[in-house]
Amino acid sequence: MHQPLKIGELTAKLPIIQGGMGVGISLSNLAGTVAARGGIGVISTAQIGFTEEEYDKNPLETNLKMIGEHIKRARKIAQGGILGVNIMVATKNYELYVKEAVKNGIDAIISGAGLPIELPSLVKGTKTKLIPIISSLKGARVLLKMWDRKENIAPDAILVEGPKAGGHLGFTLEEIKNYEEKAYQEEIKEIVSLAKEYGEKYQKDIPVVTAGGIQNKDEMKEYFSIGVSGIQVATKFVTTEECDAHIRYKEAYIDCKKEDIVIVKSPVGMPGRAIKNDFIERTFLGKIPIKRCHNCIKTCDPKETPYCITDALVNAARGKLKDALIFCGANAYLEDRIRTVDDVLADYFG
The missing domain is CATH 3.20.20.70 (Aldolase class I)
Structure with a gap:
């Protein structure tokens, strides 16, 4: 018990x-x-x-x-x-x-x-x-x-x-x-x-x-x-x-395989665990321009940051997965x- x-x-x-x-x-x-x-x-x-x-x-x-x-x-x-x-x-x-x-x-x-x-x-x-x-x-x-x-x-x-x-x-x-x-x-x-x-x-x-x-x-x-x-x-x-x-966010977990779960570098300055997708592939190729600063993170310098983490996470929550950072735990593929x-x-x- x-x-x-x-x-x-x-x-x-x-x-x-x-x-x-x-x-x-x-x-x-x-x-x-x-x-x-x-x-x-x-x-x-x-x-x-x-x-x-x-x-x-x-x-x-x-x-x-x-x-x-x-x-x-x-x-x-x-x-x-x-x-x-x-x-x-x-x-x-x-x-x-x-x-x-x-x-x-x-x-x-x-x-x-x-x-x-x-x-x-x-x-x-x-x-x-x-x-x-x-x-x-x-x-x-x-x-x-x-x-x-x-x-x-x-x-x-x-x-x-x-x-x-x-x-x-x-x-x-x-x-x-x-x-x-x-x-x-x-x-x-x-x-x-x-x-x-x-x-x-x-x-x-x-x-x-x-x-x-x-x-x-x-x-x-x-x-x-x-x-x-x-x-x-x-x-x-x-x-x-x-x-x-969003349902598409939930489906990303359901559809992912173990090898799709990767460690990424976050603008917060810490590693993060996420599902590999188009967006993450693009971050490997270079900086993703930032349209507007949301003043979210103390450690972020919009001139230096590789991408805007707010935009990437908001897109995830809205189901716009091509432009999203889809955070997950190590066992997301089991869902x-x-x-x-x-x-x-x-x-x-x-």
């Missing part, structure tokens, strides 16, 4: 977090449905306003407005379930996104694509739970030490994203190539010990949640046996009826049909 996932006073009946996938892949419908079923549903805030008319003129204002809108919509579906948002540290105006989510009563903020050093100072005095994403013991040590020293605080949970995860990855190409499951599990055990150490100091439980290619109940149990309290799953939720992505959120949850808890 599985245990519920307790994060502070929040209790998820199912120890599963649905991964936050942007742009526009996990929005209110998917997040609300997973929350209603007892998991933790997560809305990605990355360019969340792209569906709105005013987005091109005022991307920041539109994104902030739609954070509140999607949280409201998800709450209606969630039936009292737990909702989080995923906010990338690399986001320009990161602090405004965090404050907007808190203002709209979000239960948890999950934050990666860089270490969320500033996060505690932005949510001080609120009930919002903080779940940093890290990829290594080293990253966990640095972050916990800095939060401890600067803010006198520890995370409410730690999310460890492994090398089989989708989208942006906190690893070098070398590390991804030489990945060994057993060695990585040893590292996770050490992260669990570190979380216990800080938990004792702050007199709280700090659950560790792990993510990246966990396919079924047996694999989940293997992680539970090394001290992990929950799992995060993203890729398997893409090919559900409830996922907010062979459209299912439901209930079907995916049954893979782990059925």
Whole structure:
């Protein structure tokens, strides 16, 4: 039997977090449905306003407005379930996104694509739970030490994203190539010990949640046996009826083969995992001109960047796959049909 996932006073009946996938892949419908079923549903805030008319003129204002809108919509579906948002540290105006989510009563903020050093100072005095994403013991040590020293605080949970995860990855190409499951599990055990150490100091439980290619109940149990309290799953939720992505995006997962899944260089400055298509082939040939800057990523210089990641991801969410970056996890090729959120949850808890 599985245990519920307790994060502070929040209790998820199912120890599963649905991964936050942007742009526009996990929005209110998917997040609300997973929350209603007892998991933790997560809305990605990355360019969340792209569906709105005013987005091109005022991307920041539109994104902030739609954070509140999607949280409201998800709450209606969630039936009292737990909702989080995923906010990338690399986001320009990161602090405004965090404050907007808190203002709209979000239960948890999950934050990666860089270490969320500033996060505690932005949510001080609120009930919002903080779940940093890290990829290594080293990253966990640095972050916990800095939060401890600067803010006198520890995370409410730690999310460890492994090398089989989708989208942006906190690893070098070398590390991804030489990945060994057993060695990585040893590292996770050490992260669990570190979380216990800080938990004792702050007199709280700090659950560790792990993510990246966990396919079924047996694999989940293997992680539970090394001290992990929950799992995060993203890729398997893409090919559900409830996922907010375009049907063509879902079909790209269903149609792809193992050899179509490649590691690409993202303008965010990290490697990413995606499905090989015309767009990726074109990026190998040279720079793809940028028509308009959406001011999305701190690290991006429009003069230097190989392509606009916002345009590439928005095209994916809209089903314009010839001009799209189709992020996915290592096992996307195993998805062979459209299912439901209930079907995916049954893979782990059925």
